[in-house]
Amino acid sequence: xxxxxxxxxxxxxxxxxxxxxxxxxxxxxxxxxxxxxxxxxxxxxxxxxxxxxxxxxxxxxxxxxxxxxxxxxxxxxxxxxxxxxxxxxxxxxxxxxxxxxxxxxxxxxxxxxxxxxxxxxxxxxxxxxxxxxxxxxxxxxxxxxxxxxxxxxxxxxxxxxxxxxxxxxxxxxxxxxxxxxxxxxxxxxxxxxxxxxxxxxxxxxxxxxxxxxxxxxxxxxxxxxxxxxxxxxxxxxxxxxxxxxxxxxxxxxxxxxxxxxxxxxxxxxxx
Ligand SMILES: NC(=O)c1ccc[n+]([C@@H]2O[C@H](COP(=O)([O-])OP(=O)(O)OC[C@H]3O[C@@H](n4cnc5c(N)ncnc54)[C@H](OP(=O)(O)O)[C@@H]3O)[C@@H](O)[C@H]2O)c1
Numbered sequence: 724x725x726x727x728x729x730x731x732x733x734x735x736x737x738x739x740x741x742x743x744x745x746x747x748x749x750x751x752x753x754x755x756x757x758x759x760x761x762x763x764x765x766x767x768x769x770x771x772x773x774x775x776x777x778x779x780x781x782x783x784x785x786x787x788x789x790x791x792x793x794x795x796x797x798x799x800x801x802x803x804x805x806x807x808x809x810x811x812x813x814x815x816x817x818x819x820x821x822x823x824x825x826x827x828x829x830x831x832x833x834x835x836x837x838x839x840x841x842x843x844x845x846x847x848x849x850x851x852x853x854x855x856x857x858x859x860x861x862x863x864x865x866x867x868x869x870x871x872x873x874x875x876x877x878x879x880x881x882x883x884x885x886x887x888x889x890x891x892x893x894x895x896x897x898x899x900x901x902x903x904x905x906x907x908x909x910x911x912x913x914x915x916x917x918x919x920x921x922x923x924x925x926x927x928x929x930x931x932x933x934x935x936x937x938x939x940x941x942x943x944x945x946x947x948x949x950x951x952x953x954x955x956x957x958x959x960x961x962x963x964x965x966x967x968x969x970x971x972x973x974x975x976x977x978x979x980x981x982x983x984x985x986x987x988x989x990x991x992x993x994x
Contacts (some may be wrong), residue, residue, distance in 0.1 A: 724812070724813070724861075724862050724905075724953055724954065725954050726752070726753075727749050727752040727753060727754040727813070727950070728752060728753030728754065729753060729754070729755075729781075730749075730753075730754045730755070730812040730813055731754070731755045731757070731783075731808060731809055731810070731811045731812050731813070732746075732749050732754050732755065732756050732757070732811060732812065732813040732814075732815065733757050733759065733801075733804065733811040733813070733814050733815070733852070734746050734749075734756065734757070734758050734759065734815040734817055735758075735759045735760065735789075735791050735815070735816050735817055735818040735844065735848055736759075736760055736791075736816075736817035736818030736819060736866070737756070737757075737758025737759060737760065737769065737773075737786075737815075737817065738758055738760040738762070738765045738766045738768075738769040738786065739760070739765060739769065739916065739917050739918065740817075740914070740916030740917055740918050740919070740942050741817055741866065741909075741911060741914060741916060741942045741945050741946060741949075742758065742760075742815065742817035742818070742866075743758075743769050743772065743773070743942070744941075744942040744943045744945065744946035745815060745817065745946040745949055745950070746758055746769070746773045747772060747773055747776045747946075748776075748943070748946045748947065748950055749813075749950070750773045750774070750776040750777045750778075750782065750784065751776040751777075751778065752778075752950070753778050753779065753782065754782065754813075755782045755783040755784065755808070756773055756782075756783075756784055757783070757784070757785045757786070757787065757804055757808055757811075758770065758773070758785075758786045758787075759786070759787050759788075759789045759791075759800065759804075759818075760786075760788070760789070760818060761788060761789070761790050762788070763786070763788045766786030766787070766788060767786060769786065770784055770785070770786045783808060785804075785807075785808070787800050787803070787804060788800070789801075791816075791818045791840060791843075791844030791845075791847055791848060792836070792839035792840045792843055792844055792847075793847075794843075794847050797844075797847040797848060797851055798847075798851050801848070801851045801852060802851070805852075805855060810852075810855045810856055810858070810859060810861075811852065811856065811861065812859070812861045812862065813861060813862045813863075813864070813953070814848065814849070814852055814856070814861070814862070814863045814864070815863075815864045815866070815949075816844065816845045816848050816849070816863070816864070816865045816866060817866040818840065818844050819840060819841045819844070819866060819918070820836070820837060820840050820841065820918070821837075821878070821881045821918065821921075821922045822837070822880075822881075822921075822922070822925050823877040823878050823881065823922060823925055823926045823927065823930050824877060824925055824927065825877065825927055826879045829879055829880050833880060834879075834880045834883075837880040837881055837883075837884050838880070838883070838884050838887075840884075841881070841884035841885065841888065842884045842887045842888060842891070845865050845888060845891065846891070849863065849895065853895075853899065853904070856902070856904055857899075857902040857904070860902060860903030860904055861903075861904050861905075862904070862905050862906075862907070862953055863892075863895070863899075863904060863905070863906045863907070864906075864907045864908070864909055864949060864952075864953065864960070865888050865891070865892045865906070865907070865908050865909070866888075866908075866909045866911070867885040867886075867888040867889050867892070867908050867909065867910050868881070868882075868885045868910055868911060869910050869911065869912050869961070869966055869969060869970075870882040870885045870886075871885035871886050871888055871889040871908065871910050872886070872889065872910065872970060872973060873969065873973055873980065874886075875930065875933060875934075875984065876927065876929045876930050876933060876984065876988055877926060877927045877929065877930035878930070888908060889908050889910075889959075892906050892907070892908040892958075893908075893958070896958060905953075905956055906958070907952055907953065907956075907957060907958055907959070907960050908958065908959055908960065909945075909949050909952070909960045909962070910959060910960065910961045910962075910966065910970075911940065911945045911961075911962050911966070912937060912938070912939075912940055912962065912963055912965060912966045912969075913934055913937050913938075913939045913940070914939065914940045914941070914942050914945050914962075915939050915940070915941055915942060916942050919939075928991050929987070929988045929991045929992065931991075932987040932988065932990065932991040933984050933987045933988070935987075937965065938963065938965050940962055940963050944962065944963070945962045945963075948960060948962035948963070949962070
């Protein structure tokens with residue numbers, strides 16, 4: 724897909740951060756955009772921003788409340804959206820959460836909720852929408868993270884969910900090719916969003932030390948790379964030079980990543 728004009732896009736987690744930036748960019752490119760997340764008030768505020776980026780009165784914009792972690796909610800809300808707006812050309816699964824903590828402080832409930840939102844959320848959305856998308860083809864982007872290829876201190880539940888998203892997406896990509904549906908996975912680095920601010924509250928000191936030297940991207944820059952990735956049909960979309968370099972080193976010289984992270988952890992634990 725090279726052009727988003729007149730395309731219909733569904734974005735979960737489209738009311739904030741990376742999802743909202745992507746929605747605005749798509750609206751500016753002539754797409755109709757339907758966003759889905761839990762809090763209706765936040766959806767309404769986001770919708771005003773998205774609408775103001777639109778190009779023509781023909782474009783449709785709407786926000787619908789749904790909890791991606793709840794299969795029944797996803798089925799009901801997406802079924803209503805399909806009837807009202809039609810089958811999406813593009814599905815962006817961006818809803819997600821992160822509460823970094825020491826392994827010993829991650830409760831069963833936190834692990835369960837992280838998996839249900841980040842991983843099952845994507846499963847739920849795809850399992851309801853893919854059967855409809857098969858007839859016309861399209862694009863699916865599942866939002867993982869750099870922690871979907873790199874395990875980092877403090878992210879046992881989050882990283883497990885994001886690695887799983889990469890695996891799920893790779894299988895899906897292979898299976899959906901014959902229906903002309905391309906599947907990509909977005910792996911952003913630290914990105915300046917409301918979600919990132921929340922994430923910083925619970926970060927262990929060692930996690931802070933590891934991420935201290937990493938550049939933080941803007942959500943607009945990440946959204947731009949996401950859309951470029953769709954245009955180029957890239958499977959693994961890694962925004963920013965640092966992210967791409969980290970991916971390369973992790974694949975070919977993983978000991979370097981271990982050395983850098985271990986040294987930051989040791990220094991923090993000593994002090
Ligand atoms: N920011 C980063 O540094 C970073 C880095 C790598 C990857 N990511 C990933 O990028 C995605 C977006 O992150 P962000 O930083 O932009 O987060 P954000 O600003 O917190 O936005 C998250 C969005 O997801 C929605 N959401 C959360 N839980 C949901 C649920 N159960 N059902 C439906 N919607 C839900 C939120 O709305 P409601 O709360 O109203 O539901 C909101 O619209 C996430 O998957 C995150 O893991 C972020």
